[in-house]
Amino acid sequence: MSRLTDAHVALAKEIIGRYPRPKSALVPLLHLAQEQDGYITRDAMVHIGELVGVTSAEVYGTATFYEMFKFEPVGKYVVNICGTMSCALMGSEELMHHAEQRLGIKAGGTTPDGMFTLEHAECQAACTEAPCLQVNYRYRYRLTPADLDELIDDLSAERLTHEIPPHGTVAKVRQHIASHRGVGVVAPELVTESPAWLNGKAAL
Amino acid sequence: MTSSYLHAPGFIAGDRPKIVTSRFEYADSYKIDRFIATGGYQGLRSALSRPAQTVHDDVKSATVLGRGGAGFPAGVKWGLTPQEVWPRYLVVNGDESEPGTYKDRLLMERDPHQLIEGCLIACYAAGLSQCFLYIRGEMAVAQERVAEALNEAYEAGYVGKNILGTNFSVDIVLHWGAGAYVVGEETALIESLEGNRGMPRLKPPFFPAANGLYGQPTIVNNVETLANLPWLMTNGVDAYTAIGTKTSPGTRMVAVSGHVVRPGVYEIVNGTTTFRDLIYGQEFCGGIRNNNALKAFVPGGGSAPWFTSDQLDLPFEGSQVGAAGSMLGSGAIMVMDETTDIPAAALTLTRFYAHESCGKCTPCREGGTWLERILSRVVDGKGTDADLAQLIEVGESICPGDFPHASNEALGLTAVPFPYKMTTICFVGPSAYVPVHSALTLFRSEFEARITKRTMIKVTAVGVSS
Ligand SMILES: Cc1cc2nc3c(=O)[nH]c(=O)nc-3n(C[C@H](O)[C@H](O)[C@H](O)COP(=O)(O)O)c2cc1C
Ligand code: SF4
Ligand code: FES
Numbered sequence: 210m211s212r213l214t215d216a217h218v219a220l221a222k223e224i225i226g227r228y229p230r231p232k233s234a235l236v237p238l239l240h241l242a243q244e245q246d247g248y249i250t251r252d253a254m255v256h257i258g259e260l261v262g263v264t265s266a267e268v269y270g271t272a273t274f275y276e277m278f279k280f281e282p283v284g285k286y287v288v289n290i291c292g293t294m295s296c297a298l299m300g301s302e303e304l305m306h307h308a309e310q311r312l313g314i315k316a317g318g319t320t321p322d323g324m325f326t327l328e329h330a331e332c333q334a335a336c337t338e339a340p341c342l343q344v345n346y347r348y349r350y351r352l353t354p355a356d357l358d359e360l361i362d363d364l365s366a367e368r369l370t371h372e373i374p375p376h377g378t379v380a381k382v383r384q385h386i387a388s389h390r391g392v393g394v395v396a397p398e399l400v401t402e403s404p405a406w407l408n409g410k411a412a413l
Numbered sequence: 414m415t416s417s418y419l420h421a422p423g424f425i426a427g428d429r430p431k432i433v434t435s436r437f438e439y440a441d442s443y444k445i446d447r448f449i450a451t452g453g454y455q456g457l458r459s460a461l462s463r464p465a466q467t468v469h470d471d472v473k474s475a476t477v478l479g480r481g482g483a484g485f486p487a488g489v490k491w492g493l494t495p496q497e498v499w500p501r502y503l504v505v506n507g508d509e510s511e512p513g514t515y516k517d518r519l520l521m522e523r524d525p526h527q528l529i530e531g532c533l534i535a536c537y538a539a540g541l542s543q544c545f546l547y548i549r550g551e552m553a554v555a556q557e558r559v560a561e562a563l564n565e566a567y568e569a570g571y572v573g574k575n576i577l578g579t580n581f582s583v584d585i586v587l588h589w590g591a592g593a594y595v596v597g598e599e600t601a602l603i604e605s606l607e608g609n610r611g612m613p614r615l616k617p618p619f620f621p622a623a624n625g626l627y628g629q630p631t632i633v634n635n636v637e638t639l640a641n642l643p644w645l646m647t648n649g650v651d652a653y654t655a656i657g658t659k660t661s662p663g664t665r666m667v668a669v670s671g672h673v674v675r676p677g678v679y680e681i682v683n684g685t686t687t688f689r690d691l692i693y694g695q696e697f698c699g700g701i702r703n704n705n706a707l708k709a710f711v712p713g714g715g716s717a718p719w720f721t722s723d724q725l726d727l728p729f730e731g732s733q734v735g736a737a738g739s740m741l742g743s744g745a746i747m748v749m750d751e752t753t754d755i756p757a758a759a760l761t762l763t764r765f766y767a768h769e770s771c772g773k774c775t776p777c778r779e780g781g782t783w784l785e786r787i788l789s790r791v792v793d794g795k796g797t798d799a800d801l802a803q804l805i806e807v808g809e810s811i812c813p814g815d816f817p818h819a820s821n822e823a824l825g826l827t828a829v830p831f832p833y834k835m836t837t838i839c840f841v842g843p844s845a846y847v848p849v850h851s852a853l854t855l856f857r858s859e860f861e862a863r864i865t866k867r868t869m870i871k872v873t874a875v876g877v878s879s
Contacts, residue, residue: 225785226464227586229543230627235608236591240550240628259711261608262756274610274771276592277550289551294715294747295670297761331594331765332715333514333551336745337423337677338668346553348420380556390573392584394543400500405580406465408538413461 284326295336295403423675438550448526456643481635491539493622496800508597509695512715514744516666517636521555523561531639550590594769600635659686671748689725705750713742716844719851759852766845777842808846
């Protein structure tokens with residue numbers, strides 16, 4: 210239960226294969242687990258440890274450092290309202306109050322129907338479009354309280370599912386390196402020579 | 414229904430030289446067809462048609478300054494790797510999360526191939542055999558656009574084995590984070606890429622160029638820095654240095670946010686454009702909203718000491734801004750008008766850094782939290798005189814000695830130049846104190862008013878207090 214599915218194991222192996230050291234794949238694999246279950250389960254961490262070759266304690270140690278990883282279920286839509294300076298100057302606090310009232314929860318809480326989790330977030334690299342928020346890491350900019358109401362209506366009615374996947378999925382497009390195109394990895398200790406193109410000549 | 418997301422907004426074009434934003438006018442700027450139709454991958458061809466060392470020399474003589482915060486010349490950094498130690502890696506810093514900073518995400522979403530081309534040029538020139546492109550975890554669309562672009566570029570033979578049929582081979586691996594500001598610091602970025610908690614390492618010995626990813630020489634460069642390279646290769650060093658000044662050539666992406674008429678991201682001429690141009694110029698932000706007076710501005714991201722109208726005529730140039738007591742940092746200006754509640758505004762930044770402390774150094778972990786708690790109390794109208802003294806005392810335990818601040822003639826101050834002494838491994842600790850120090854130095858009376866009144870002050874928005 211909650212170990213990675215076969216399809217995700219195949220993906221995990223592909224990802225691990227891109228790094229000279231398997232442990233580098235930890236954070237991407239944790240995202241995969243979160244995509245599968247909406248949060249990160251204990252079993253998934255054990256499984257990831259097996260795949261990467263580290264203890265589950267190490268997996269847990271890494272996972273708990275990062276804000277995006279959740280260890281218990283959260284809402285289908287996680288609404289992160291930015292409260293850092295540029296957004297605060299443009300009224301983010303008012304937006305947060307409005308969201309708390311509208312959803313009937315405080316920042317950090319989840320609605321009883323499991324639809325929404327509300328969070329106070331830090332600068333989202335959209336400071337000129339303040340105040341802003343992300344729903345499952347998809348942006349909305351220059352929001353008024355009325356815009357927020359409309360957004361929550363749309364999300365509640367599942368009108369934005371084409372754009373905003375359920376919590377856990379971040380990017381919907383993945384990198385794929387075809388084996389005949391990729392260079393492939395070599396453990397650093399096995400490399401002793403300078404790259405071929407550093408021979409003093411033009412490559413083309 | 415609310416409108417769907419197309420791509421990152423906020424860029425405002427003008428009648429100015431464009432080095433990194435030339436394709437932003439196209440809706441499909443992120444697609445390989447558009448990229449190639451507009452000169453894309455020509456810089457790579459031009460680089461590959463010359464020996465790697467001469468490409469490296471060009472980047473050095475063009476003085477391409479790092480755009481991630483420290484402003485270190487990229488060509489010089491590439492030369493700091495130890496001789497004959499292989500392999501060497503490139504780690505691209507796309508973790509953009511410094512308060513006020515918004516440019517790398519635009520470059521990744523709207524012209525991902527330009528970044529890929531920049532990575533390839535860097536790997537060729539500096540002999541780097543694998544590239545890891547680390548994108549901030551919360552940037553879903555940037556991750557999608559870069560993944561799609563990499564897939565296209567691999568398919569077309571621009572990335573991977575025997576690029577363009579040559580002996581130049583390099584993989585670019587998309588990596589993504591999971592939310593932690595401090596991971597933007599280069600040694601923490603490497604820790605995170607190794608699958609660990611993203612805590613900074615001590616320098617020395619862990620200077621990435623000598624001892625980075627997997628203990629190997631590693632070049633860490635910012636997204637915007639690398640995005641400059643295709644244009645430089647296509648147009649040459651002379652064309653590049655013809656823009657801007659000798660010490661700060663080229664352009665810079667600058668995000669201006671806060672209380673201006675036209676907040677936005679502008680590609681400006683480096684070294685000559687002044688803060689006054691940016692804030693008041695009609696081709697830029699067009700002044701302060703409602704014709705209000707300017708109270709203060711943060712010139713270089715949340716970690717930068719604040720300026721006031723006294724510094725408006727300084728150009729966007731590192732050494733002059735440093736001598737005046739602040740830094741250009743990550744190209745982020747946050748503007749506060751006369752209505753701003755200064756202690757509350759400072760709190761939004763101090764809270765950020767306290768919250769983002771990784772916990773490795775005691776002065777940052779404890780000091781940051783103390784600063785946040787004391788300042789919160791003051792903002793809530795529950796502070797005492799002792800609190801103001803204690804803010805300074807805690808700050809001095811993080812940054813002992815003279816602390817940088819702007820000259821401010823009206824207050825009879827002289828500038829203390831940037832940077833400062835610190836008791837912590839990285840800048841997160843000092844950054845928690847920067848806003849407190851700037852706000853207290855420049856607007857002490859606002860703090861005192863909060864204390865003597867001893868009433869609850871309700872803050873609805875930082876810009877409007879009642
Ligand atoms: C706390 C902290 C956060 C940082 N965050 C970023 C960041 O998000 N993006 C970035 O490019 N550089 C960031 N930097 C700077 C990097 O450590 C590094 O100097 C930079 O990526 C080097 O690239 P450049 O030489 O091309 O500027 C940060 C530095 C510190 C101390
Ligand atoms: S200064 Fe703060 S964030 Fe930086 S290493 Fe020390 S504790 Fe971590
Ligand atoms: S301060 Fe809100 S996005 Fe930067």
